[in-house]
Amino acid sequence: MNVRMNLAADEPIQLTDSRFTVPGMRCAGCIAKIERGLQKVDGVDAVRVNFSAKRVAVRHDRSLDADALVHAIGKLGFEGQAAETNPLGQDDVESRMLLRSLAVAGFGMMNIMLLSVSVWSGAGGVTRELFHWLSALIALPVVAYAGRPFFSSAAMALRHRRTNMDVPISIGVLLATGLSVYETATGGQHAYFDSAVMLLFFLLAGRALDATMRNKTRAGIGALLSRMGKSARILAEDGSTTTVAAADLQPDMLMLVAAGEALAADGVIEDGRSSIDNSMLTGESTPQSVGHKDLVFAGAINLSNPIRVRVTAASSDTAIAEIARLMDEAGQSRSHYVRIADRASRLYAPAVHTLALMAFLGWMIAGVGLHQSLVIAIAVLIITCPCAMGLAVPAAQVVASGALAKRGLLVKDGSALERLAEVDTALFDKTGTLTMGEPVPQIDRLSSEQKSVALALAQASRHPLSKGLATALEGGGIRSAAVGLLSEAGGEGIKGDWSGIPVALERTATAGEGLSTTLRIGESLVAIPFLDPERPDVAETLSVLQALGVESRIISGDRQAPVGALARALNIKGDSEMRPENKLALLESLKAQGHRPLMVGDGINDGPALAAAHASIAPGSASDVSQQAADAVFLGRTLITVALAVAVARRTMRIVRQNFGFAIGYNVLAVPLALAGLATPLIAAIAMSLSSLVVVGNSLRLARVGNAP
Amino acid sequence: MNVLVFLIPVALFLGGAGLVLFFWAMRDGQFEDLDGAANRILIDDEEDAQLARTEEEESLR
Numbered sequence: 001m002n003v004r005m006n007l008a009a010d011e012p013i014q015l016t017d018s019r020f021t022v023p024g025m026r027c028a029g030c031i032a033k034i035e036r037g038l039q040k041v042d043g044v045d046a047v048r049v050n051f052s053a054k055r056v057a058v059r060h061d062r063s064l065d066a067d068a069l070v071h072a073i074g075k076l077g078f079e080g081q082a083a084e085t086n087p088l089g090q091d092d093v094e095s096r097m098l099l100r101s102l103a104v105a106g107f108g109m110m111n112i113m114l115l116s117v118s119v120w121s122g123a124g125g126v127t128r129e130l131f132h133w134l135s136a137l138i139a140l141p142v143v144a145y146a147g148r149p150f151f152s153s154a155a156m157a158l159r160h161r162r163t164n165m166d167v168p169i170s171i172g173v174l175l176a177t178g179l180s181v182y183e184t185a186t187g188g189q190h191a192y193f194d195s196a197v198m199l200l201f202f203l204l205a206g207r208a209l210d211a212t213m214r215n216k217t218r219a220g221i222g223a224l225l226s227r228m229g230k231s232a233r234i235l236a237e238d239g240s241t242t243t244v245a246a247a248d249l250q251p252d253m254l255m256l257v258a259a260g261e262a263l264a265a266d267g268v269i270e271d272g273r274s275s276i277d278n279s280m281l282t283g284e285s286t287p288q289s290v291g292h293k294d295l296v297f298a299g300a301i302n303l304s305n306p307i308r309v310r311v312t313a314a315s316s317d318t319a320i321a322e323i324a325r326l327m328d329e330a331g332q333s334r335s336h337y338v339r340i341a342d343r344a345s346r347l348y349a350p351a352v353h354t355l356a357l358m359a360f361l362g363w364m365i366a367g368v369g370l371h372q373s374l375v376i377a378i379a380v381l382i383i384t385c386p387c388a389m390g391l392a393v394p395a396a397q398v399v400a401s402g403a404l405a406k407r408g409l410l411v412k413d414g415s416a417l418e419r420l421a422e423v424d425t426a427l428f429d430k431t432g433t434l435t436m437g438e439p440v441p442q443i444d445r446l447s448s449e450q451k452s453v454a455l456a457l458a459q460a461s462r463h464p465l466s467k468g469l470a471t472a473l474e475g476g477g478i479r480s481a482a483v484g485l486l487s488e489a490g491g492e493g494i495k496g497d498w499s500g501i502p503v504a505l506e507r508t509a510t511a512g513e514g515l516s517t518t519l520r521i522g523e524s525l526v527a528i529p530f531l532d533p534e535r536p537d538v539a540e541t542l543s544v545l546q547a548l549g550v551e552s553r554i555i556s557g558d559r560q561a562p563v564g565a566l567a568r569a570l571n572i573k574g575d576s577e578m579r580p581e582n583k584l585a586l587l588e589s590l591k592a593q594g595h596r597p598l599m600v601g602d603g604i605n606d607g608p609a610l611a612a613a614h615a616s617i618a619p620g621s622a623s624d625v626s627q628q629a630a631d632a633v634f635l636g637r638t639l640i641t642v643a644l645a646v647a648v649a650r651r652t653m654r655i656v657r658q659n660f661g662f663a664i665g666y667n668v669l670a671v672p673l674a675l676a677g678l679a680t681p682l683i684a685a686i687a688m689s690l691s692s693l694v695v696v697g698n699s700l701r702l703a704r705v706g707n708a709p
Numbered sequence: 710m711n712v713l714v715f716l717i718p719v720a721l722f723l724g725g726a727g728l729v730l731f732f733w734a735m736r737d738g739q740f741e742d743l744d745g746a747a748n749r750i751l752i753d754d755e756e757d758a759q760l761a762r763t764e765e766e767e768s769l770r
Contacts, residue, residue, distance in 0.1 A: 028751035051745030096735065107728045111721060127713075134717065 014062040015045055020080040022073060025054050030078070037076040038069070056080070095211035101146040102208045105201040108142030109194070116194040132184040132191045139193035143177050146200045149207060168352050172381035173199060179378055192378065195688075202391060202692050210394040210414055232257070232264040235308065246298075249314035257302045257309055265314040266297050272307035276300045299604075304488070320604070340393060340418055340653075344660060356380045359675050372677070379674040383667070383687065391692050392659030395699035400652040403703050408635040409617075409645050416631030419615040420649035422596045426545055426642070427587070427609070429601030430556035430563055433619060434538050436637065437602060439530035441469045443476065446519075450526060451476070453498055454519050456483035457505045461494045465517055465530060466505065493517070534566070535639040542570060544643035548650070550598070555583050557605050583609040600642055602626055617642055648702070655702055659695045666691045 025031065031049045034056055038047040043061035050057065058069055066082040073080035115131040123131065147170070154166040173196045180191040232255040234244045241256060246264040249255075254270065257263055263276075273291040277300060290296060296309060298318040315321065360377035364370070397414040404411055411417055428434050443451060455478050458470040483496040483503060493506030504520040516529040542552050554574040556563045567574025575586065587609055590597045599606065599613035603626065610616040610629040618630035627633050634641040670687055734740065 028748035031745065031748055032752040049745060050742045051748055052742045099735065100732065103728055103731045107724050111724055114720060115717075138721075 015059055016062050018058050018060065018066055018069060018082065020056045020058065020066075020070065020073060020082055022049075022054055022056055022078045022080045025049065025051060025078070033076055034073065034078065038072060041069070041072045044069075095208065098149060098204060098208040098211050101149060102201070102204040104142055105146035105197060105204050108138050108146070108197045109201045111138050112194045112197055116191075119191075128189075129184075129187055132180075132193075135191060135193040136181055136184050139177060139180070139197055142197055143173060143200065146197075146204060147173055150200075150203070168348075168381065169199070169203060171353075172196075172378070175374075175378050175381060179374060190375075198688065202688070206391040206394040209398045247315045249311055251311050251314060253311045253314075255309045255311060256306065258306050259302055259304055262301050263296055263298050263309065265309075265311045266295070266318045267309035267311045267313075269294050269296060270308045270310050272305055274305040274307045275303045277303055340656065352381065355671065355675075362675075363677070368677075376674065376677045379677070380671060383670045383674045391695045392663055392699075393656055395696050396652050396655045396659060396702060399699045399702040400648055400655075404632075404641075404645060404648055407641055407644060408638075409632055409641045410635070411632045411645070412630075416615060417649045417652055419596075419631065420598070420645055421653040423598035423615050423646060424550055425590060425595045426550050426552045426598045426600060426646075427555050427583075427613070428552060429603065429606050430554055430558050430566060431532065432602035433600050434554065434566065434639070435532045435534050437532065437619070439465060439468055439532050441465075441472050441517075442529050442531060443469075443472055446526065446528070448478070449481075450519060450521065451478045452481040453483060453503050453521055454505065454528070456480035456498070457486070457494050457496060457503065457519075460486045460496070461488055461505065466494070468530070469505075469517070469528065495520075535637060537638050537640045539570060541639045541643045542572065544640065545646065548643070548646055550646060555586060555609075557603070580605045580608050584612055587612050598646070599630075617645060652702060655699055659698055662694060662698065663691065 022034065025034070031051055034049055035047045038044050038056070038058060041064075043064040044058060045061070046059040048057045049055075056073070060069065070080045070082060112135045115135050119128050119131050150166045150169050150173070154170040157167060176192040176196040180193050180196070183189075183191050231243050231245050232249060232253075233241050234249075235241050235254045235256055244253070249265045255263070255265065255267060259274070269290055269292055271292070273289070275289045276296060277288075290307075295312075296307075297320065299320045313319075356377045359380045360373050363373035363376050394414060397417050400417060401411045401414075411420075431437055443454075446454065451473055455470060455473040458466040458473065459480055460483075461467075481498055483498045485497040486494060487496070488494040493504055495502065495504035495506070497503070498521070501522045502520070503522075506518050506520060516527050519526050519528055545552055552570075552572050554563060554567050554570075554572060555578050556574070556576055557578055558576060560576040563574045563576035575582075578586070583606065587597055587599065591614070596614040599609045599616040600618070601610055601616075602619050606618075607626055607629045610618060610626055615632075616630040617632045617634060618626045620627075620633055620635040632645060634645070666687065
């Protein structure tokens with residue numbers, strides 16, 4: 001409907017597909033704007049927005065390169081990045097396989113139940129045998145297909161000489177199926193195909209829920225290095241220029257960096273003055289003015305004037321690549337975290353195996369024969385198979401994450417919720433986390449005439465402060481004045497002509513505290529200060545965290561004065577001028593003292609800390625890298641969701657423990673029946689469904705969190 | 710009991726058809742963009758994208 005093809009192509013042109021992540025899409029209007037806007041670009045054949053993944057797929061002419069398309073997306077008012085060509089991440093493949101398996105198991109379960117019910121209700125003789133054969137015919141392929149996730153995971157665990165939840169499941173399912181085939185072939189009374197397939201269905205439901213939850217919030221791929229300039233123009237000694245890919249840059253080359261370009265390598269400025277946006281590295285959005293001999297880093301964006309940069313470190317030696325490496329290493333330590341379900345199964349699996357083996361040996365000694373003993377051992381395995389246990393964790397976590405999503409907090413996976421519940425120290429970055437992160441101009445004191453002139457000037461400027469000013473003025477319903485002869489000079493400001501009067505937005509002469517710009521109309525000057533306001537509920541959030549027993553402190557890359565002032569105002573500890581390594585070191589020392597730190601930060605400089613912390617949360621305005629490194633992302637202007645996340649995570653774990661308690665209680669009741677040889681397949685099936693329903697019902701109580709304050 | 714000869718294949722066929730349909734839907738990408746589909750219904754088909762956009766933004770408020 002919204003995709004229109006250019007059918008008028010006379011000759012076949014070479015088309016190719018590109019994908020871009022556009023995190024800024026928020027409404028239907030954005031979809032329409034991007035699809036229609038890109039469609040108008042020459043060489044674009046088809047555009048399709050994937051709103052859930054915040055991704056745009058473009059089918060276009062080969063001559064059109066990714067940069068041009070990113071530029072086109074930028075002109076539509078969205079920030080876009082080229083995404084990796086493979087649109088299917090590893091997680092996506094996994095959740096698709098789980099869903100397929102679930103569908104197959106559901107199909108098998110329903111049909112086998114249909115047949116089993118008639119056997120239970122007394123079908124005998126040839127009918128029973130026919131039904132058993134039919135069940136076998138359905139169950140064998142279903143078990144082979146739907147059981148794969150469990151079998152492969154169990155095989156993997158056994159290969160490493162460990163055991164996990166999947167080992168008893170696999171053994172139970174395989175034994176039950178094998179024995180049922182034997183029973184069917186020998187014309188026996190009972191077959192257990194229904195139990196085996198139902199078990200698979202319930203467990204797959206739990207797994208699929210878990211995977212869906214993970215995928216929902218995980219959008220955008222490999223953003224860190226895509227931000228870095230992909231190539232640079234190199235000036236050779238003879239004066240000729242060549243374009244060199246970022247990976248092939250060498251130290252001592254001379255780069256020409258035009259205004260608006262991202263730097264592809266670290267270097268020292270040889271020639272030119274400009275201002276650069278270093279927010280990639282520092283997280284501070286204020287543009288930095290740089291000149292001769294100043295050090296600039298890859299990933300920084302040159303805002304105003306062309307500069308010449310002598311490369312000092314390229315490709316994998318750059319500061320940003322170093323951060324990526326730190327993050328990678330920091331993330332590794334977290335992967336050692338053992339999920340609660342696996343911790344439970346470490347105790348559970350050996351217990352169940354021993355119990356089943358004892359039942360088998362006991363009945364053998366009692367002399368009931370190999371067949372009867374095996375049937376009883378399998379009944380024990382099936383009844384204890386952690387159906388309710390398999391659901392206990394994911395059901396509670398999915399409900400909780402759904403409730404949190406309603407309140408503007410997106411949790412990446414269940415393990416994140418488990419870790420969030422355990423935190424006892426919260427570390428906050430300042431800019432962009434405790435504060436809004438975007439300087440807001442104080443425009444109350446301006447006259448409407450000044451406002452409209454300022455808007456006309458600000459709209460024409462590329463400077464981030466001007467953009468903020470324009471947004472604020474437009475939001476106030478101001479119409480821009482007719483200003484002509486606009487010209488922008490880097491580091492100086494923008495000037496123009498307003499019906500004969502020279503007007504300008506320029507740098508404030510006195511470098512006082514904080515940011516400001518000066519509006520000049522003729523001879524009159526007026527300063528427009530910019531403030532980065534705190535989020536409205538910082539104090540409230542900290543007190544709620546305190547009540548939860550979580551101690552808060554600030555770790556910021558910002559200067560001592562503002563950090564100290566804020567820390568004193570909030571009455572917490574504050575560390576300033578922390579580099580990414582320092583933040584990481586502080587986290588490690590906290591961990592070594594036995595603390596479980598929660599990191600809340602937004603900048604790329606927080607990336608390693610976010611990855612290393614026991615749990616981490618990033619604001620929705622954070623860089624993609626931070627959002628990827630964090631366990632959860634909160635949207636909107638309020639910080640209280642951070643405290644809410646910890647509270648809900650703890651409640652979730654309470655529910656999970658209740659669910660476990662219930663599952664174990666059920667086993668305590670059912671296992672003696674199975675051991676005594678009294679559990680028929682009918683009893684096992686009913687007990688299994690019932691326990692699963694109770695666990696799901698208990699978990700649903702968490703949904704109310706979404707409405708409560 | 711002869712009716713079973715028809716009923717069981719019919720049941721299996723219907724279930725199997727549902728399964729095939731689900732697989733097709735997944736392969737076809739019907740579940741790729743669930744939120745997008747909900748939003749797309751709000752997009753007007755008018756040529757004037759600018760006008761359409763402002764209208765939608767207002768209607769979303």
